[in-house]
Amino acid sequence: xxxxxxxxxxxxxxxxxxxxxxxxxxxxxxxxxxxxxxxxxxxxxxxxxxxxxxxxxxxxxxxxxxxxxxxxxxxxxxxxxxxxxxxxxxxxxxxxxxxxxxxxxxxxxxxxxxxxxxxxxxxxxxxxxxxxxxxxxxxxxxxxxxxxxxxxxxxxxxxxxxxxxxxxxxxxxxxxxxxxxxxxxxxxxxxxxxxxxxxxxxxxxxxxxxxxx
Amino acid sequence: xxxxxxxxxxxxxxxxxxxxxxxxxxxxxxxxxxxxxxxxxxxxxxxxxxxxxxxxxxxxxxxxxxxxxxxxxxxxxxxxxxxxxxxxxxxxxxxxxxxxxxxxxxxxxxxxxxxxxxxxxxxxxxxxxxxxxxxxxxxxxxxxxxxxxxxxxxxxxxxxxxxxxxxxxxxxxxxxxxxxxxxxxxxxxxxxxxxxxxxxxxxxxxxxxxxxxxxxxxxxxxxxxxxxxxxxxxxxxxxxxxxxx
Numbered sequence: 001x002x003x004x005x006x007x008x009x010x011x012x013x014x015x016x017x018x019x020x021x022x023x024x025x026x027x028x029x030x031x032x033x034x035x036x037x038x039x040x041x042x043x044x045x046x047x048x049x050x051x052x053x054x055x056x057x058x059x060x061x062x063x064x065x066x067x068x069x070x071x072x073x074x075x076x077x078x079x080x081x082x083x084x085x086x087x088x089x090x091x092x093x094x095x096x097x098x099x100x101x102x103x104x105x106x107x108x109x110x111x112x113x114x115x116x117x118x119x120x121x122x123x124x125x126x127x128x129x130x131x132x133x134x135x136x137x138x139x140x141x142x143x144x145x146x147x148x149x150x151x152x153x154x155x156x157x158x159x160x161x162x163x164x165x166x167x168x169x170x171x172x173x174x175x176x177x178x179x180x181x182x183x184x185x186x187x188x189x190x191x192x193x194x195x196x197x198x199x200x201x202x203x204x205x206x207x208x209x210x211x212x213x
Numbered sequence: 214x215x216x217x218x219x220x221x222x223x224x225x226x227x228x229x230x231x232x233x234x235x236x237x238x239x240x241x242x243x244x245x246x247x248x249x250x251x252x253x254x255x256x257x258x259x260x261x262x263x264x265x266x267x268x269x270x271x272x273x274x275x276x277x278x279x280x281x282x283x284x285x286x287x288x289x290x291x292x293x294x295x296x297x298x299x300x301x302x303x304x305x306x307x308x309x310x311x312x313x314x315x316x317x318x319x320x321x322x323x324x325x326x327x328x329x330x331x332x333x334x335x336x337x338x339x340x341x342x343x344x345x346x347x348x349x350x351x352x353x354x355x356x357x358x359x360x361x362x363x364x365x366x367x368x369x370x371x372x373x374x375x376x377x378x379x380x381x382x383x384x385x386x387x388x389x390x391x392x393x394x395x396x397x398x399x400x401x402x403x404x405x406x407x408x409x410x411x412x413x414x415x416x417x418x419x420x421x422x423x424x425x426x427x428x429x430x431x432x433x434x435x436x437x438x439x440x441x442x443x444x445x446x447x448x449x450x451x452x453x454x455x456x457x458x
Contacts (some may be wrong), residue, residue, distance in 0.1 A: 053332035089309045162256035
């Protein structure tokens with residue numbers, strides 16, 4: 001499905017004349033606002049479900065503990081460390097610096113085979129591993145990538161068509177119908193929100209169980 | 214349950230039979246509603262299946278599909294089925310999996326034996342095939358056929374049509390809102406219930422059972438999720454937005 005398909009569906013649902021989302025003559029909503037809601041919901045859906053998991057192989061030098069995450073990174077799913085010389089492979093556990101400080105107080109000073117990774121308490125788009133590896137290696141990163149930003153030009157969505165109605169159409173409707181003004185409709189917004197949640201739940205049933213099952 | 218080919222024109226004609234002579238919606242809206250219902254039905258029950266064949270590349274663990282949906286899938290390597298597993302199980306059972314290939318020796322199988330999905334369109338095999346040009350056949354739920362022409366058709370059972378078309382009416386009534394939309398809520402609930410009968414996996418979700426009006430009707434659900442309480446269409450009720458997880 002393209003972004004224009006969803007824009008037309010939104011126009012139909014909101015009683016705007018359908019023209020692939022080009023114009024919103026009621027002035028209740030603007031095109032840029034609708035596109036922003038679509039993009040925001042698409043990314044929220046991608047983050048909540050595992051429809052797309054990106055893989056990146058990131059080389060890391062000896063005695064270096066921080067690497068840059070891909071520009072489209074949203075959430076880390078798993079990290080696997082492989083030492084180049086020793087061929088040691090270790091699946092790293094998500095942790096934070098507070099945990100590391102208590103479990104292994106010398107982690108910033110003493111190197112070794114990495115055990116954990118931190119991403120949420122690091123600068124944005126940075127991932128740190130600990131202990132600092134003493135040899136060069138590779139980090140295999142599984143992550144949820146951001147969706148392609150739709151602009152109303154007929155771009156394909158980043159979610160499968162089957163989930164696009166739940167994720168993008170109903171997600172955007174939930175936001176647009178809660179906007180203060182004459183177009184506000186809390187009942188329908190609530191319904192649309194539940195449809196977004198239905199898509200997340202079904203994707204979760206299908207995919208999360210196969211990741212951790 | 215007999216499946217018959219039914220065209221978009223036939224589906225729309227039956228839909229029009231359910232509504233007033235001068236419909237509130239345009240023909241394009243009716244067609245879009247039919248296609249959306251088919252997509253949602255496929256999302257819930259996995260009605261349409263397809264097969265994709267890939268060729269292995271040396272020492273590659275991960276493969277991506279361009280079209281098919283990786284859902285209720287089986288994967289075959291040169292015609293031999295691989296055992297499905299989860300990523301967590303793979304990583305636990307074979308910690309060196311990123312290095313393991315069919316040429317590794319040391320007890321590593323000489324052909325891929327395991328596969329695990331990591332997203333809707335990406336999966337891993339273990340061990341990686343050290344050779345190229347072997348086939349990987351993926352059977353799974355395919356993309357939903359879309360009825361873009363009057364003569365385009367899908368195979369559906371009458372039981373499917375009898376829940377799909379009222380659901381289309383429910384979808385379309387969203388535009389009207391208010392009581393007109395609320396009155397079609399039973400169509401949505403019946404649609405969800407029919408999907409749950411086809412796909413028992415859905416009934417393991419507490420949230421889904423609430424949406425489908427199944428809570429309290431059968432046995433205790435297996436899965437409890439803190440999601441919104443589902444469809445509340447009465448005029449005097451509103452539902453708080455779901456918080457991002």
